[in-house]
Amino acid sequence: MNAVENFSRNPKTKSWIKHIYWSCESLPSPAEGGTLIPFGLGSSFGDVCLNDGGTVLITRSMNRVLNFDEESGIIRCEAGASLDEILRFVVPRGWFLPTTPGTRFVTLGGAVANDVHGKNHHRAGTFGCHVTRLELLRSGNRRFVCSPVENSDWFAATIGGMGLTGLITWVEFRLRRIRSTMIETESIKFRNLDEFFDVCEGSDAKFEHTVAWVDCVTRGRGIYMQGNYADSDTGGLKPHGEQPFNFPRGFPSFALNRFSIRVFNQLYYSRQLRQKTSGLQHYAGFFYPQDAVKNWRRVYGTPGFYEAQIVLPLDSARDALREIFKQAAKLGQGAFLAVLKKLGSVRSPGLMSFPRPGVTLGIDFPNKGPRTRQLFDKIFRIGLDAGAIFNPGKDVLMPPECFAKTCPNWKAFSAFVDPAFSSNSWRRLTKGLL
Amino acid sequence: MKMRIQKALIIGATSGIAQALAGQLAASGATLFLAGRSKEKLDLMARDLRLRHGVQVEVQAVTFEEPANHAAIVQRAWEWLGEMDAAFICHGVLIDQKKCERDFEQALHSFQINLLSVVSFLGDLANRMETAGRGSLVVISSVAGDRGRQSNYAYGAAKAGLTAFLQGLRNRLFPSGVRVLTVKPGYVDTPMAAHIHSLLKVSADRAARDILAATEKGRDVLYTPWFWRLIMLVIRLIPESIFKRLKL
Numbered sequence: 001m002n003a004v005e006n007f008s009r010n011p012k013t014k015s016w017i018k019h020i021y022w023s024c025e026s027l028p029s030p031a032e033g034g035t036l037i038p039f040g041l042g043s044s045f046g047d048v049c050l051n052d053g054g055t056v057l058i059t060r061s062m063n064r065v066l067n068f069d070e071e072s073g074i075i076r077c078e079a080g081a082s083l084d085e086i087l088r089f090v091v092p093r094g095w096f097l098p099t100t101p102g103t104r105f106v107t108l109g110g111a112v113a114n115d116v117h118g119k120n121h122h123r124a125g126t127f128g129c130h131v132t133r134l135e136l137l138r139s140g141n142r143r144f145v146c147s148p149v150e151n152s153d154w155f156a157a158t159i160g161g162m163g164l165t166g167l168i169t170w171v172e173f174r175l176r177r178i179r180s181t182m183i184e185t186e187s188i189k190f191r192n193l194d195e196f197f198d199v200c201e202g203s204d205a206k207f208e209h210t211v212a213w214v215d216c217v218t219r220g221r222g223i224y225m226q227g228n229y230a231d232s233d234t235g236g237l238k239p240h241g242e243q244p245f246n247f248p249r250g251f252p253s254f255a256l257n258r259f260s261i262r263v264f265n266q267l268y269y270s271r272q273l274r275q276k277t278s279g280l281q282h283y284a285g286f287f288y289p290q291d292a293v294k295n296w297r298r299v300y301g302t303p304g305f306y307e308a309q310i311v312l313p314l315d316s317a318r319d320a321l322r323e324i325f326k327q328a329a330k331l332g333q334g335a336f337l338a339v340l341k342k343l344g345s346v347r348s349p350g351l352m353s354f355p356r357p358g359v360t361l362g363i364d365f366p367n368k369g370p371r372t373r374q375l376f377d378k379i380f381r382i383g384l385d386a387g388a389i390f391n392p393g394k395d396v397l398m399p400p401e402c403f404a405k406t407c408p409n410w411k412a413f414s415a416f417v418d419p420a421f422s423s424n425s426w427r428r429l430t431k432g433l434l
Numbered sequence: 435m436k437m438r439i440q441k442a443l444i445i446g447a448t449s450g451i452a453q454a455l456a457g458q459l460a461a462s463g464a465t466l467f468l469a470g471r472s473k474e475k476l477d478l479m480a481r482d483l484r485l486r487h488g489v490q491v492e493v494q495a496v497t498f499e500e501p502a503n504h505a506a507i508v509q510r511a512w513e514w515l516g517e518m519d520a521a522f523i524c525h526g527v528l529i530d531q532k533k534c535e536r537d538f539e540q541a542l543h544s545f546q547i548n549l550l551s552v553v554s555f556l557g558d559l560a561n562r563m564e565t566a567g568r569g570s571l572v573v574i575s576s577v578a579g580d581r582g583r584q585s586n587y588a589y590g591a592a593k594a595g596l597t598a599f600l601q602g603l604r605n606r607l608f609p610s611g612v613r614v615l616t617v618k619p620g621y622v623d624t625p626m627a628a629h630i631h632s633l634l635k636v637s638a639d640r641a642a643r644d645i646l647a648a649t650e651k652g653r654d655v656l657y658t659p660w661f662w663r664l665i666m667l668v669i670r671l672i673p674e675s676i677f678k679r680l681k682l
């Protein structure tokens with residue numbers, strides 16, 4: 001067995017490793033009669049891609065482009081293809097992803113299985129909203145195509161299905177037309193949460209992409225970033241380049257403490273001098289600022305970090321956010337990266353899909369042991385009281401009661417789980433429930 | 435003298451190294467004829483190459499155990515490509531040595547796939563290229579053929595046979611201007627070496643880059659990566675009276 005890591009490096013696991021190389025291959029059987037979970041690029045913050053003591057099935061070699069219609073922008077690729085690779089293929093042809101997470105280092109299978117969303121959720125919904133068909137390969141080598149009209153129940157279970165319904169071998173989805181790689185951006189500083197909500201108000205109608213970085217140390221100041229694809233062809237259709245920097249190995253985890261985090265946040269906030277700036281930015285800088293530094297998660301050292309993503313109903317969001325920031329400060333837990341965004345009402349076909357209308361906070365805390373876990377207990381409680389939903393795809397610590405309460409579809413979903421598939425996440429979240 | 439490969443036949447095209455070769459050749463605009471035992475895999479590969487690189491690709495299923503059909507396949511490729519600049523032969527199978535010891539059928543299979551089927555393809559290709567007076571034959575052998583070791587000699591012997599066959603062929607074809615490149619990979623990250631955990635393992639892309647560069651330069655023997663030439667030199671220098679006692 002080998003050590004297998006997700007993005008947050010938590011929990012630490014050991015698994016048998018198997019590979020699948022072709023979408024037409026039969027499903028490899030799990031080692032030693034155990035269970036199996038597909039593993040894309042391991043960019044999950046949660047333990048959905050981990051299977052301690054079982055087998056992880058690596059899909060990256062299965063990364064071929066199978067169909068592309070230049071007119072309609074419908075593309076079909078094997079599920080191990082990364083968004084990075086897909087962008088290199090589609091951008092020069094005048095197309096872009098329908099929506100994208102904050103990193104291009106995720107596979108298509110991972111994007112579907114976690115039903116990822118991006119800065120344009122208020123317009124486009126989740127990635128799953130743009131999937132037209134996919135093929136599922138289940139144990140016993142049953143293979144079938146799913147879409148909103150064929151095997152639609154399996155389609156719904158697989159989008160946001162956290163890899164549990166079977167292996168997705170290929171995905172067909174709709175791209176978005178672009179004229180250039182540039183984004184016309186605007187960024188606005190806000191001094192507190194009230195100002196954040198005010199800025200949101202006007203922004204969503206005017207901008208396709210919106211997101212805010214928030215400094216949780218000061219409890220709510222931040223920078224609101226918004227943008228639209230440029231509608232002229234200035235800048236051309238040249239895709240992104242290689243990653244220019246690599247974060248050094250062995251960065252000491254003690255370097256990340258509440259003081260350095262405060263300094264970082266201060267610098268980040270002060271980077272922008274004026275209250276409002278605008279400009280033209282390549283999509284790589286706008287959508288994937290963190291991808292500029294390869295392995296940046298090494299900043300957390302081996303203890304890694306924990307992430308929580310929560311969506312709060314609009315009416316209770318302000319108070320709940322304040323309370324979360326307050327608790328973090330009380331426990332001396334600074335957060336490096338906290339992101340706020342208003343989610344829209346476009347519904348995903350996914351049964352277990354996380355996004356829904358409201359305000360979402362994504363926040364990660366360096367792993368400082370029991371202190372951090374205590375903070376998460378508080379966050380779960382605050383969330384539950386405020387009627388929040390937690391993203392199981394980014395979670396490592398949610399207790400089963402919280403899962404059952406906030407993901408009521410889990411029971412219907414469990415009927416679709418392949419008997420040969422399981423993950424750390426599924427075992428943990430359904431402990432005592434199934 | 436450098437030559438550019440514009441038309442190529444790849445046999446065993448679904449192998450990890452061959453896929454990397456095909457990707458790099460297609461990226462430089464080459465027309466490709468792919469042969470391998472799985473039509474389904476070849477079709478997936480061809481779709482990707484055509485879409486990504488806009489090149490022409492044809493595929494052909496092959497039964498490696500049936501040499502009687504190989505000449506017809508070479509003919510089809512030759513005619514479809516309209517001669518060829520290079521033919522790459524990449525298939526191979528690493529059968530567990532212990533199995534070969536228990537069961538002669540297994541050892542036979544190793545020779546069949548790794549040696550006989552390759553020789554059968556080479557015969558017809560060599561004759562055609564010799565007549566044309568140009569072309570490169572690029573064949574993947576292995577460092578395992580440099581010395582027989584207890585851990586994999588059924589495989590190693592087939593590769594050693596192949597290496598010797600290629601030496602003779604190179605010698606024969608030299609006057610005609612046809613080049614023969616013997617490729618000896620170390621550990622390459624493909625399904626064949628999935629069980630090997632070594633810091634010396636390189637990506638299939640790296641191996642393919644080396645192979646294409648050596649083909650273009652008209653080299654005779656390539657170790658990829660290069661340091662395997664030194665490692666194998668040392669291994670070959672060990673006297674047999676000592677070597678036989680080692681656990682290698």
Ligand SMILES: Cc1cc2nc3c(=O)[nH]c(=O)nc-3n(C[C@H](O)[C@H](O)[C@H](O)COP(=O)(O)OP(=O)(O)OC[C@H]3O[C@@H](n4cnc5c(N)ncnc54)[C@H](O)[C@@H]3O)c2cc1C
Binds near residue numbers: 079100105
């Ligand atoms: C810097 C950064 C920024 C991010 N920003 C966002 C964001 O803005 N929005 C957002 O939604 N997410 C975001 N994420 C999370 C990330 O997009 C998701 O976790 C994504 O699912 C990771 O994809 P992956 O290919 O690495 O999958 P993995 O992490 O390897 O796996 C994720 C899940 O997909 C399943 N899976 C993978 N391949 C298959 C397959 N072929 N068939 C079936 N199941 C499969 C796995 O079993 C697992 O359950 C971010 C992550 C990082 C590191």
Ligand SMILES: NC(=O)c1ccc[n+]([C@@H]2O[C@H](COP(=O)([O-])OP(=O)(O)OC[C@H]3O[C@@H](n4cnc5c(N)ncnc54)[C@H](OP(=O)(O)O)[C@@H]3O)[C@@H](O)[C@H]2O)c1
Binds near residue numbers: 525527625
């Ligand atoms: N990887 C290494 O470390 C390494 C080291 C030294 C030499 N080599 C040599 O490099 C060449 C390429 O191998 P690779 O590393 O790219 O391996 P690979 O990806 O495992 O490919 C093996 C290839 O051989 C084919 N094959 C396997 N068993 C076969 C059989 N019984 N009959 C017919 N075809 C069969 C496979 O066809 P399918 O796709 O249909 O299965 C595939 O095309 C081989 O000649 C190998 O001996 C590899």
